Amino acid sequence: MRKLLLLLVMIPAGLNAQEFTLADTLRGTLSSIRSCFDVTYYDLHLTVDIENRHLSGVNHIHFKTVSAFDSIQLDLFANMRIDSVLYGGQRLNYSRLHDAFFVSFPRQVKASENGIVSVYYNGNPTTAKNAPWDGGFVWKEDANGKPWVGVACEGTGASLWWPNKDHLSDEPDSMRVSCTVPAGLMCVANGDLIGQNPSQNSVEWVWEISYPINNYNVTLNIADYAHFNNVYVNPSGDSLHCDYYVLKENLDKAKEQFKQVPEMLDCFEVAFGPYPFYEDGYALVETPYAGMEHQSAIAYGNRYTKGYWGRYPGEMDFDYIIIHETGHEWWGNSVSMNDVADMWIHESFCTYSEAVYVECKYGYEKMLEYLVYQRNFINNRSPIYGVYGMNHEGNGGDMYYKGAWMIHTLRNVMNNDSLFKSILKGIAQEFAYETIDGEEIIEYVNQRSKYNYSPFFEQYLKYADVPxxxxxxxxxxxxxxxxxxxxxxxxxxxxxxxxxxxxxxxxxxxxxxxxxxxxxxxxxxxxxxxxxxxxxxxx
CATH class of the missing domain: 2.60.40 (Immunoglobulin-like)
Incomplete structure (x- = not known):
């Protein structure tokens, strides 16, 4: 173990020690004790004690061995307690450092072996100061004084509330979330609801996710929800089950506001291809924070207003949260980065999806007007690219608006709309359900266009200044x-x-x-x- 920790300390040796810490390295670097295994399935069971803001449970981590190992790194925030770690019914030794923990196995686990590590844990997870920009749980009440709980952890990390391999390069192929909450409340997670198991004072809600999912997209939402649904049928005749979970006092507002969904899906399916998660369905879940792209369970907190909390350009009064967060189903949830340094893949393309929707609904000139409005938010203070291996993302605002403008610029540089649109759709389809880096997208654009756009991307992504x-x-x-x-x-x-x-x-x-x-x-x-x-x- 001492040799292992020495290895970890030495990883950032070539970087500025004042900029990055050991905690950054532990979180961001895909070291040999992380790359040696591939997570195939998470089976997360937890009980939420709302009164005490406390979680307890177990995550059964199914994995396949990539290369032989006798120790691995997993992640759980230091304020959360580990009760035990089991493998094959045997307790394993582990040690903790910052928000990581290192599990030692009694023998060498051979390449291609499959296994399950079970991590039992409990604790009071971080409470968000300003979700979703600041990660953690939100504990509020609805108008009737009933609990209303949500969590958002993009950037901060899913390991703030459940143990996992918290690196974006490794998504499970599928997952189950079993959440036990007090009777009278509903727990909404990702995917399909496959079971409700009531007991005297509580109910276990069991959700199955049938697609790869990045860890920060795993969610739970707890409230006395009203539920309604409908079915979206696309032009090809494919049926998508759409579910909506809202506070009871907002049911009528929600039924009116969410009528935007079918038209939006029509636009996005034309531009990017079929909605990526038909088997799991589409859902909007009312949350006590603005919004987040939780896969197949989108967090909605726009207060049923036009635009974004009432702000919008011209007559483009669509619900920003519905459009933007749904765009992430293609950009971020299906096509996913493998390092937070490439967060622009998620945010630039998703922000551009707003322009795609505006052009679809309002026309080309309104799309230009919308982008000019967004241009006001570009600051050019630092590059869009982050630093690889250090849990470091680039310029927070510019990866949205400057990134969207980069894509808009590319469209006009190409001067061939049919080619540009086919490339945009091609990226969404070619890299569906994969974790990739920015260079793969750039190479794809170069190959499809038969032109070297690498200097173009380099200027907009790696330098703070625009041309x-x-x-x-x-x-x-x-x-x-x-x-x-x-x-x-x-x-x-x-x-x-x-x-x-x-x-x-x-x-x-x-x-x-x-x-x-x-x-x-x-x-x-x-x-x-x-x-x-x-x-x-x-x-």
């Missing part, structure tokens, strides 16, 4: 050049000088010169609603 179009006019000649850090960066410029709109390819290597009269120069304008860049006039 700056430098331009100057002298002697009846317009000169254009990009100022951009990415080597070999090239991007078209769309401009108007007079009546005609023109397009010219510009690089960051040399000036492009275009004949232009003084009158035309005075009329010069650049289409900054189609691409994300700044301009600078050079005297």
């Amino acid at each position: 700056v179009l430098e331009f100057k006019w002298e002697k009846k000649q317009l000169s254009l050049k990009w100022r951009a850090e990415a080597k070999g960066f090239r991007m078209p410029v769309i401009y108007t000088a007079g009546d005609a709109e023109k397009r010219v390819l510009v690089s960051n290597i040399e000036w492009v010169e275009i004949p232009l009269s003084k009158k035309e120069f005075k009329q010069l304008s650049f289409r900054n609603d189609l691409m994300l860049f700044l301009t600078k006039k050079i005297n």
Whole structure:
């Protein structure tokens, strides 16, 4: 074990020790004691003591051995207690360090062996200060004074409330969540409800998830819910069961607000392909926080308002939480990152899905208007990319809005809508139910387009600054050049000088010169609603 801990301490040796801690390393690095096994199934059983804000239970972790091992790393926050760890009915020794624990086996577990490690635990999980931006449990009451409980842990980690292998590269193929709560309350988790087991003072609610799921998407919601449902039938005739769990005082509001769902699903299925989780269904669950993309059990807390808590551009008054969080079913839940450094895969594509919906519902010009509205939230303070292996994501706001604008820019750089849309849909289908990194997406775009867009992605993802179009006019000649850090960066410029709109390819290597009269120069304008860049006039 001492050798093991030495190995862990040495992992970040090449990084700035002031930036990253051992806790970051333990959480973010896919070390040999994590990569040696592949989780195939989680069987999570827990009892929720609402009065004392306490959890107790067991997670049976089914795994397949990738390479032989005699110890592994699992994760559970330090404030949660481990009662015991069992393997084949035998208690195993373990040690704890920060939010990780290291389990020692009595023998070497051979490659290709299957096994089950059972972790019994209990404790008071972290209470969120400001969910969902701050991870943890939310303990509230409805209008009738009945408990209303939820949890959100993206970024913070699912190990804040249940033991698991808390690394994004490893999703179970399927999962069961069994949640026991006081009688009179419902516990809604992901997937299909397959059982209710009542006892004198409590009810166990059993949910089965039949698809891969990333750990932070596993959820539970506890309340005196009203439940209604309907069936969405897509143009191909496929039926999707849609379930809605809302506070009883909001039932009528919910029935009206959630009428947006079928039209949204129509738009997204055309753009991205079939909803990824037909077997598990689609659900919206009212939560005591704004929202979260919990797979097949989307957290809804937008208070039945238009836009986002009443804020929206123009007449685009759709419910932001419904649209955005459902977009994550394709982008984040089906196509998933394998390291938090690539969180942009989730948030950039999902935020762009809002523009896809706007174009579908309101038309192309309104889509441009919507994106221009979102552009106000871009800050360019740091890169969208995070640092691999360190549990470090990139610029929180820019991975949403700048990332969406990057995709919008790519569409207009390609100047071939049918190709762009086929690539967008292709990414959603090619990488469905997989964990991937950003380079795989970039390679896919390059292959499908038969063009090297790597410098383009490098500039928008790895550098804080967007490209700056430098331009100057002298002697009846317009000169254009990009100022951009990415080597070999090239991007078209769309401009108007007079009546005609023109397009010219510009690089960051040399000036492009275009004949232009003084009158035309005075009329010069650049289409900054189609691409994300700044301009600078050079005297």
